[in-house]
Amino acid sequence: MSSAYHFRNERSNVHIPDAYLSPATEAVATLVMVPMWVVASRKTACELTSKQAPLLSIGAAFCFAIQMFNIPAIGGTTAHALGAVLLAILVGPWAAMLGMTLTLAIQALLFGDGGILSLGANCFDMALVAPFAGYAVYSLIAGKSSNLTPRRLFAAGLGAYAGAVCASLSAGVLLGVQPSIAHDAIGHALYCPFGLHVTVPAMVLSHLLVAGPAEAIITVATLGYLWKTFPEFSRESATVRVGTKMRLAGKLAWVLALTPIGLWATGTAFGEWELSELKQMVGYEPAGIANAHSVILPLLPDYSFAGLSGKPWEILGYLVSALIGCCVIALFTRRILGRGTSSSFDLLKPGIPSSAVPNWMTLPNPPVATSALQRTRWFESTLLKMRTAIEKTFAAEEVARKPGFLQSIHPMAKSVGFASAIVATGLAQSEQFLAFLIASVLVAAAGSQVPLRSFIERVVGSVLFFGLIVAAPISMKSVTSGPVAFSILGLDISTSGLHCASMILLRLAAGISLAMLWNLTTRWHEMLRSLKTLGVPQFFLATAALTYRYLFVFIETLAEMVEARTSRQVGACSKVQARQFAGNGGAILFAKSLAFTDEMHLAMQSRSVDVSSKKPKFTAWKPRDFGAALTGILCLVVIALLGHIHAF
Amino acid sequence: MLFEATNLEYRYTDGTPGLQGMSFAIQAGDRVAILGANGSGKSTLLRVLDGLIFPSSGLLTFRDKPVTELSLKASAFNQEFRQSVGFVFQNADAQLFNATVQEEVGFGPRQLGLSEAEVHGRVSDVLGFLGIQHLAERPPFRLSGGEKRKVAIASVLSMNPEVLIFDEPFLGLDPRSQSWLVRTLEQLQAAGKTTIVATHTLDTVPKIADKAFVLSESHELVCVDAVSAVLADKQLLMAANLIEAPTMAVVH
Known part of the structure; x- marks a missing residue:
């Protein structure tokens, strides 16, 4: 299989493609999102200064790029982060909503990823539910603690975790109601054929155990690094308190307790509602739904509690998953904070080179320990495949020019x-x-000529x-x-x-x-212009244009980083190294691009590029x-x- | 023979040529300069030599073993090749992917499986050698251009490769840093390193190389000769668009 599939497959875990949802669901989700987008545009336009506007574009492009970092998760699976909560913490949830919408729109319109009709539904999950739920948990736990404290970082990790899980729950519900609302006269499902009993556990459990922790790791690593190296992001003065104990047991227990309650609530609501109440509401029970569960449940790898039926077991399953996820986040937060805080180097005054070449440089290297050789190569191959896929996708612009x-x-x-x-x-x-x-x-x-x-x-x-x-x-x-x-x-x-x-x-x-x-x-700019004539607000389009530009910067930088790493990578890299690279890589990618933004913004200004003043110029229809x-x-x-x- | 290339061809994914029919040999201890105008394929050639991209046709060998995507998948050869060949990228920014300078410089030695004490020793030796000890704790991408170049060089030197490949190392350096880099290169060459430097800064070439490869704008290797001979051949340099042809006014 070519790399293009690989590329697409890796990043579609919450992205719902077209043809999975009924047009009615898609229409409703879009209708819900429209007022949200209007509010978000207004709020963001007020809150963000002109210099921060590129930050939003960067954020969108960053979310796009961060979805390309694969993190090894349990059982040989890989997961990637969405970046929604990270963005919400950096620029606020409303701006994050716009950023995520941009990311999803570009994925759908430019990369053909995620479906065009289902864009509204995807935005509902990932641009509305994820950043707001995540940000709520983050602010609840972080309280008034200062940046870079274990508490704030842990809050960010837990927020990211909650955001990812909530988005998956929402996607699971959207998919799960399809058989009940869209089926033909004899009860055969027309769109997603699985009921809530299948979709919710499949989506939520996989996010509790795999994608959620991945999201948290990326978020904590990126924030930890950004707050350390770019103090201007901090709202309060940053103080690194490494040894402080995390006294969060109380609040943590509270959040954990909420998880099963919420799921229990949905469990009763959807579980009973779907088959009995819905039957009364709609008048008949769609045939096949009940059968579907018995066949599909054992097929789902993540539904580890399928054998143990009954509500208590289900709740326990979610609870254990959530607990494992939280432990991963806590451990990782500790690692991030514990790293590189104490210096073992004598910091000398600048510019005193020792004139001689170190002696070991004139001798051959000692042989590498054999343990270093027996590692998997999946990380390198994934990244290289991804790069080829990106090259291919960007070749699309070439086709559009033919x-x-x-x-x-x-x-x-x-x-x-x-x-x-x-x-x-x-x-x-x-x-x-x-x-x-x-x-x-x-x-x-x-x-x-395609x-x-x-x-x-x-x-x-x-x-x-x-x-x-x-x-x-x-x-x-x-x-x-x-x-x-x-x-x-x-x-x-x-x-x-x-x-x-x-x-x-x-x-x-x-x-x-x-x-x-x-x-x-x-071509992308034609797409933007036609969207403008269709009434999409200018603020949004200007940001989209910038995002598109940044996307190239990010992908170029990402490709260069991978190449630089390959050049110095002896043998293959371990899973731990891969995780570190993904965590650090995200932060460094963001920081690098941030350092680049100001310059680019100025360069655009100096050439008096103002996207907003341009009126779409179209020729008459032939x-x-x-x-x-x-x-x-x-x-x-x-x-x-x-x-x-x-x-x- | 360290590197031996026969009929190397490279085409980009869209089909445009990057390298055309190149054959050459590089021996251990050689001091090679690769000369060519912008877009003549210098960077592409260096990437091929470092096994980052692979020729569309033709063969490249390193110590008589073929360098291919497949051969680099074999652990033993990958290990031998990656620790023997070091590459300093043209864009120093692109090369730096770690959180601090000391992590950046320590990345390579850690890959070699050295103990933490040895890694620490190498890092502080290399930082000392290049005079950038004071940067150890800084994030690499918040440094000045010259400092970034030094960190990029340090990150490669700490792996102690036998072959050092530099892509436009003088680009964007002030005159003082340029002469510093020339001295450093001379020291490394005296320590027995093979150096391959791509550049279009012609005045530094006689100091850092004694063998020159000239690439034409049609991506071919048009000349392999001693540096002195190549620099004296104005016709060749003009044909490769490295120096400007005399204007008509002068001819009149």
């Missing part, structure tokens, strides 16, 4: 056309229509990754009832199950290929632009008609 068919279409027309077609994909319930749509996308891609092979490879890779985990169980007879089509490995595959699975895979393929073709054939827009709208109309026919 004189192809779609490149010549008016960006507004393209937005209308593609957006309609993607909505149509979400609503479609006909395999033929989706297959036809995919075929048309391929024809259009060929006509737009390298077809890598395009298909990327689509297929994403579909397999996102789709199989859902499509494979849904095709089984025990989940989706119906006549048996064939048996494989002793599992009966039903014809209606096969139909459901192929619908989900096709919808996924159509959605992903449409989104990918859209961002491959549209007939083929109308054609392109109409094609997308036509897709929608066809879907509406098909649905109409279907209904009768």
Whole structure:
């Protein structure tokens, strides 16, 4: 498999792709987010000074970059941080919300990652829930303690942990309600087929044990380093008190106690609600949901308490997971504080070189201890793969510059056309229509000089990754009832199950290929301009433009850091080293880029670049632009008609 | 033979050439200067020599063993190669990825599996040798340009590599620091190190090298000769766009 899949796979643990949520859920989530974005823009525009505005862009770009640091977690898995709570602590939760929204928007629009229709839902989880929940926990525990105290750092770690877990809970709930709200007449799920019993434990437990601690480690390491080296970030004077005991047991216990209570509450609410109350509310129970649980629960690796049924065991499971997560954070905070605080060097006056070459430099190196050689190489290979993937993704801008068919279409027309077609994909319930749509996308891609092979490879890779985990169980007879089509490995595959699975895979393929073709054939600044005409506020777009610029800086810096490390890395690096590199790397990346911002901001000013004064200049639409827009709208109309026919 | 290259070709992912058909040999103890205009492929060649990127075709050997992506995956060769070849990047900023100068300089020796006492000894020796002991506790990216260059050099020297590769080491240094660097290079060469320096600062070349590789703007190796001979060949230097061609007015 090429590195592109790897790249995508690693960073999609909370990102919900298109075709997993019903269009109604996506619409509701977006509607909830719109007033939030308005408030956040106003608040941020008031609170941030003009010099801090680049900080927001940097923050967004940083969140983007930090999601590329893989941290080895338990059981050979890796996890990455979101950076949402870190950003909230640095610039405040409202600004963090905008920063995360920018990150997610760029991922969706530019990198085809995470889904375009589901952007609202993803923002709800990661731009609203994560920073606010995390920041609340952080301020609660930190109180009025000064920066760099164990208490404040621990509060940041716990806040990050809570933010990640809450975001995963919210994503789990959004996914889990799908079978209840979106299914066909005979009860077959149309979108995510798993109920809350499956999605919530799967998302929450994996975040309690893996992604949450990763988030906390990155956050604590970055903040610890930033507060130490950039005292201007500190609100109070920074004092390093290393030996102080953490007297937080009381508050910690309080927060821990909240975890199971919250989950117990959701447990009763959703557990009963889903199958009995919902049945009364909706009038019938979707078939297959109950069956799905019995089949899928044992398949989920993280659901370690599947064998022990009953509420007390479940709560204990969450409690133990949370406890393990908190211990990791506490240990890590101690390590961060204990490191490099005492100097064993005699600090000499500057400029007194010892003129001679040290003696050992004239001798050959002693042989390396064998223990240093027996290490895994996964870290290096992950990072190098990531780099190749980034290079490939940035090659997209090259494609957008080619004189192809779609490149010549008016960006507004393209937005209308593609957006309609993607909505149509979400609503479609006909395999033929989706297959036809995919075929048309391929024809259009060929006509737009998009390298077809890598395009298909990327689509297929994403579909397999996102789709199989859902499509494979849904095709089984025990989940989706119906006549048996064939048996494989002793599992009966039903014809209606096969139909459901192929619908989900096709919808996924159509959605992903449409989104990918859209961002491959549209240049970023054109995308921004068409968003402006659609009424997206200028403040947001100006920050987005800056973010895009910083993204290149960050990725370049990141690539250079990896290369520099490779050059001096003897053998492979251990998991501990990898964790340290991820923690420190995040902080240093941020600090380096920060040192660079002022200069860049000034350079932009000196060339009188003011993004806000630019009015979008668009040429008039040509007939083929109308054609392109109409094609997308036509897709929608066809879907509406098909649905109409279907209904009768 | 330390390095031997046969027909090295390198192409970037978008297909544009970086190196074209280069063949050369570098022996232990050589003092090599790589000359070429901006964009002639100097940095690419150095990255290939350090095994950071790999030629699209052709063969590079280090001590008669091929340097490829696969061979560097083997622990024994990786270890031998990485501790024998040190690379000082053009952008000193890019090279520094640790939290403090002492961690930065200690990173390499720790990789070699030395004891903490030995690591500490090496770090303080190298910082002393370069005269930057006072920076030990500072974060590397908050230093001045010259200090960053010194820390970058220190971080490579502490690994005690046999071959030292420098990419444009004089770039952005004031005249005093430039002559300091020339003296340091001479000391290292006297201690038996092989040095490969890419530069377009021609006036320092005779002091730091006796063999020159000239790269053309078409990314080819057009000349391998003694430094004195290359610097005397104005036609060659003009063809490689290293010096300006005389204007028409002068010809008149």
